[in-house]
Amino acid sequence: MANNTKGRRDFMGMALGGFTALGGIGALYAMKRTWDPLPSVKAAGFTTIDLKDVQDNVLVTEKWRGKPIFVLKQSKEMVAKAQNEIGKNGKKSINRLIKIGDNYYMVAVGLCTHLGCIPGYNPEKEDFLCACHGGMYDATANVTKAPPPRGLDIPPFKIDGTKLVLGEAGPEYKKMLADGTTLAV
Amino acid sequence: MAHFEKANSIGEWLDQRLAVETLKRVLQTEYWIPKNINFLWAMGMVLAATFGILLISGIFLLMYYQPNVNLAFDSVNYTIMSQVGYGWLWRHVHGVGASVVFLIIYIHMFTGIYYGSYKKGRELIWLSGMLLFVLFSAEAFSGYMLPWGQxxxxxxxxxxxxxxxxSLHANGLVEWIRGDYVPGQAFLNRFFMLHVLLVPLAIIGVIVLHFGTLRIPHVNNQDGEEFDFAEAAELYKAGNVKESKVIPFSPVFLSKDVLVMGVYFLFFFYLVFYHFEFAMDPVNFDPANGLKTPTHIYPEWYFLWSYEVLRPFSTNIGLIAFATAQVIFFMLPFLDRSPNVAPASRRGAFQIWFWLMLLDILVLTFMGKLPPQGIWSTVGLVAALTFFALWIALPIITKFEKKL
Known part of the structure; x- marks a missing residue:
């Protein structure tokens, strides 16, 4: 290549390369967005559950965003027990319960925080066992045995009388997030 | 324009336009393979043939499969299995093939490890081969999603x-990969795309690369002997076939490959026709249900060893262990510090390392299938720790290996 054209060719090469890179980044962004959940998937993210008829120590499973939601009304003894319990991750069990009127409820996403299997509830022992890798939780769904790193996640909720709206973050939920009782789902 | 003579045969006509004679010479009749090898050297072609069979059976399954969460299960278990003529054959060939291809990949890998076929200029063969292993894993996993069972x-x-x-709690990333909060329609569709297009395309590309990496360093032999291929090839071409250390890939080596393939396909079709159930997990004959976890979740047998590396640890350590186990085999050419290219039996401590590694992978595989309780948890933990101890030991023992 003649010396007198070198600077010009380098400039054209860099200009072409630069614009190609810019287009490439734009295309990558479009590809990323194409893999995002659709608006219809995101919009279907609200569920209302009524806690009026739930019995003490009987696990009820609801569905929210395709995930199972555990609801466990705590008996007096269970609440007393939860007062003193501290999970494997140092979090107090009692803080995990949702108080509506005089009743305490455990409401959580029923997917093990290890890898997402559904733990089974044993009403006699008042604990959850995940069959996949042997993780355990107490009746407030606080973690008591590894490998799960934390208790079952609590879905965003808003208290509405005896009802809970899942997917909407009320003040009680925001407080749980702020003090680290649960992580954002 | 190039000058063309009148061709006297179709072969000549093609040769003028495509240089098919040159191609044939370069890729077959003068592509030289050492003589001093055994049946384990046929595994590459066995793999290529199995991939071909997976491709063909996959094409026929693709004609009736429905990538829809409401239809997928029935399109496989009803339409393909009981309506489509010989649909069951394609499914069983595809399922058994997906399982057996990993058996051969593991044999192929451990052959390479035993004979030191990843060293001194052969690093890229090993790396591209490992890349194929990862791609085949992705292909197997994405394919496993498609029947949409439990x-x-x-x-x-x-x-x-x-x-x-x-603990990074990157739920956003997980939801992005799924296109939903849980595996759903978007998830099934994109894994369908990966399984039938993107990953197979990548596999075909890397197979070509894998063959290419073999070209310059040449195929290793049973003694790891380094010799002049050009000289040996001249000897062969001059008619001293007996004295020469090489044979042409085609038709000579290929005929040996075909014999091994013949034996292999007897085994393969025995499984397809009489024992296909080992590749068909009974739990997957229940339709997918997001509100009920099966009692035990375990992967297919070929992923059990790495699953067992994950299982005995707490989440974060388990994840790091799992991620490390997935890529550590890539590092083999660089962690083995010995310059010797020789079978493990002549490499002292490395021989023990090789058999311990093989044994440990087998133990991990068996433990991965058993429920994580009592003594099995302990055995699994010890085997997982041994796995990492062996990789830490590798650079040390090979550093002190006696030069052959």
């Missing part, structure tokens, strides 16, 4: 959850 759904749930990175 194991498909829950394996999809558990494996995509690995990307939350434990």
């Amino acid at each position: 194991m498909s759904y829950w394996a999809g749930m558990v494996i995509t959850n690995l990307f939350s990175g434990g």
Whole structure:
């Protein structure tokens, strides 16, 4: 290549390369967005559950965003027990319960925080066992045995009388997030 | 324009336009393979043939499969299995092939490790081969999602959850991969795309690369002997076939490959016709249900060893262990510090390392299938720790290996 054209060719090469890179980044962004959940998937993210008829120590499973939601009304003894319990991750069990009127409820996403299997509830022992890798939780769904790193996640909720709206973050939920009782789902 | 003479045969006509004679010479009749090899050297062609069979059976399954969460299960278990003529054959060939291809990949890998075929200029053969292993794993996993049974759904749930990175809590990433909060329509569709297009395309590309990396360093032999291929080839071409250390790939070596393939396909079709059930997990004959986890979730046998590396640890350590186990074999050419290219039997401590590694992988595989309780948890933990101890020991023992 003649010396007198070198600077010009380098400039054209860099200009072409630069614009190609810019287009490439734009295309990558479009590809990323194409893999995002659709608006219809995101919009279907609200569920209302009524806690009026739930019995003490009987696990009820609801569905929210395709995930199972555990609801466990705590008996007096269970609440007393939860007062003193501290999970494997140092979090107090009692803080995990949702108080509506005089009743305490455990409401959580029923997917093990290890890898997402559904733990089974044993009403006699008042604990959850995940069959996949042997993780355990107490009746407030606080973690008591590894490998799960934390208790079952609590879905965003808003208290509405005896009802809970899942997917909407009320003040009680925001407080749980702020003090680290649960992580954002 | 080039000058063309009148061709006297179709072969000549093609040769003028495509240089088919040159191609044939370069790729077959003068592509030289050492003589001093055994049946384990045929595994590459066995793999290529198995991939071909997976491709063909896959094409026929693709004609009736429906990538829709409401239809997928029935399109496989009803339409393909009981309506489509010989649909069961394609399914069983595809399922057995997907399982057996990993058996051969493992044999192929451990052959390479035993004979030191990843050293001194052969690093790229090893690296491209490992890349193929990863791609085949992705292909197997994405394919496992498609029948949309209970194991498909829950394996999809558990494996995509690995990307939350434990305490990193990267739920956004997991939801991005799924296109939903849980595996659903978007998830099934994109894994369908990966399984039938993107991953197979990548596999074909890397197979070509894998063959290419073999060209310059040449195929290793049973003694790791380094010799002049050009000289040996001249000897062969001059008619001293007996004295020469090489044979042409085609037709001479290929005929040996075909014999091994013949034996292999007897075994393969025995499985397809009489024992296909080993590749068909009974749990996956229940349709996917996001509100019920099967009692035990375990991967297919070929992923059990790495699954067992994950299982005995807490989330974060388990994830790091799992991620390390997935890529550590890539590092083999660089962690083996010995310059010797020789079978493990002549390499002192490395021989013990080789058999311990093989044994440990087998133990991990068996433990991965057993429920994580009591003594099995302990054995699994010890085997997982041994796995990492062996990799830490490798550079040390090979550093002190006596030069042959």
